[in-house]
Amino acid sequence: MPASIKVEHVEFDIGADGSTKALTTDVGDLSKAFLRNNTVRGMSAGPVGTNANSNIDEFCVGLQLTATDTMTGYRQSGNSGLMRVRGEVWRYEGPPGGPNEFITRARGRTGALSTLSTVIDLSAAGIVNPDKCVILINGALLNMTQTVQLHRGVGAGWINAAGDLEIERGNANANAEFFYEVVEFTGTNWEVGHGQGTNLIDGVNTFTLKQGHNFDGADFDVGDWANAIILSARQRGANTDYACEDTMFLAKAGATTTQVIAEFASGAGLTGSRVIVHAVKHADLSVQRGSGTGTIAEGETIYPVSGLTALDESAIEWSTFSGSHSSNLNQGAATANLKSLTEIQSWVHKVAFVGPAWAWGAIDLSGITDDAGPEPRRSRLSLLGVA
Numbered sequence: 247m248p249a250s251i252k253v254e255h256v257e258f259d260i261g262a263d264g265s266t267k268a269l270t271t272d273v274g275d276l277s278k279a280f281l282r283n284n285t286v287r288g289m290s291a292g293p294v295g296t297n298a299n300s301n302i303d304e305f306c307v308g309l310q311l312t313a314t315d316t317m318t319g320y321r322q323s324g325n326s327g328l329m330r331v332r333g334e335v336w337r338y339e340g341p342p343g344g345p346n347e348f349i350t351r352a353r354g355r356t357g358a359l360s361t362l363s364t365v366i367d368l369s370a371a372g373i374v375n376p377d378k379c380v381i382l383i384n385g386a387l388l389n390m391t392q393t394v395q396l397h398r399g400v401g402a403g404w405i406n407a408a409g410d411l412e413i414e415r416g417n418a419n420a421n422a423e424f425f426y427e428v429v430e431f432t433g434t435n436w437e438v439g440h441g442q443g444t445n446l447i448d449g450v451n452t453f454t455l456k457q458g459h460n461f462d463g464a465d466f467d468v469g470d471w472a473n474a475i476i477l478s479a480r481q482r483g484a485n486t487d488y489a490c491e492d493t494m495f496l497a498k499a500g501a502t503t504t505q506v507i508a509e510f511a512s513g514a515g516l517t518g519s520r521v522i523v524h525a526v527k528h529a530d531l532s533v534q535r536g537s538g539t540g541t542i543a544e545g546e547t548i549y550p551v552s553g554l555t556a557l558d559e560s561a562i563e564w565s566t567f568s569g570s571h572s573s574n575l576n577q578g579a580a581t582a583n584l585k586s587l588t589e590i591q592s593w594v595h596k597v598a599f600v601g602p603a604w605a606w607g608a609i610d611l612s613g614i615t616d617d618a619g620p621e622p623r624r625s626r627l628s629l630l631g632v633a
Contacts, residue, residue: 250338250346256333256334276314277351280427281309284334284583286567288386291576291579292579293327294595303388309385346433346615368405377457382427383424386423387399398416398420404459440455441522443506448491450507452500452507468504494565494566496567506525531609532610536605543597561609564590564605579594
């Protein structure tokens, strides 16, 4: 039977004033696809070809699917160099209305904000059940030519009690623009839970998933974390923070099937911060997870994984932190994707010197199938007659 979901793994070096990148496979319909930025904070992992400190406006990037065969990377105007991002483009290839369907209901950018939060009207988005929606924050642009105060551009999103998208950041003392997608997992085989961690401390924070999109209602139970993924985990920055450890965390499955963990490095300053997590459950997906501490090396690092069947039917969970109280805010802020069925590859422009840690998940989507569906999307090479 054909697989319902396919994944394209991307690496994108975004140029000084922004760039476009052609996808290998045309997604066919933008409402049937979404983008995940697999970089800590949803930004970049730093400049290619140098480990020099970068100003905030340099390594802040935004990502968006802008056509069925194109993704676009955005930077503040007047920037320099290339900033590297890795991620995934998921596309649904099952039948319309099928049990494994997802639909991207909204995609956009907020425009430059001078406020702490913004609300985006979703009344015309066609959402059927907001409790089954996941918010993806795929980057932010922050107009600050300095190496501190990153919390002003670290944001998280959820659907509020009024049914609108709300995006919140840590401090409003500079203009920031956020890039977002709202994905509704409409198929009956999907279940979605939402969690928020508040009153955060350095170290391990455990909080409970809820069925309601506004973090209310009954507890959400994944049943078995081997069949559920943390699809999105973002942080609303603290009121005042200056260093690496304040805006990076590990997103991990909890000790119980209703809980998730946000783990920060020792010494992180988190006053006023909160973490928002969206978890997705499907009986026919499987996840194997790992974590560790040690060196997050400059450049490439390989993490062995197992349990995957096909590269285009696999995805990852990925998060890192650094314990460095440093003005180089990208130490250890690695980006990652799958290199092969047995390897996750991460990349960062500068080594994390103090207390780095990482957590990963290898997600096998090959078991999510439909009895019938449309003809699979064809790659650019196959359309040109190249085998």
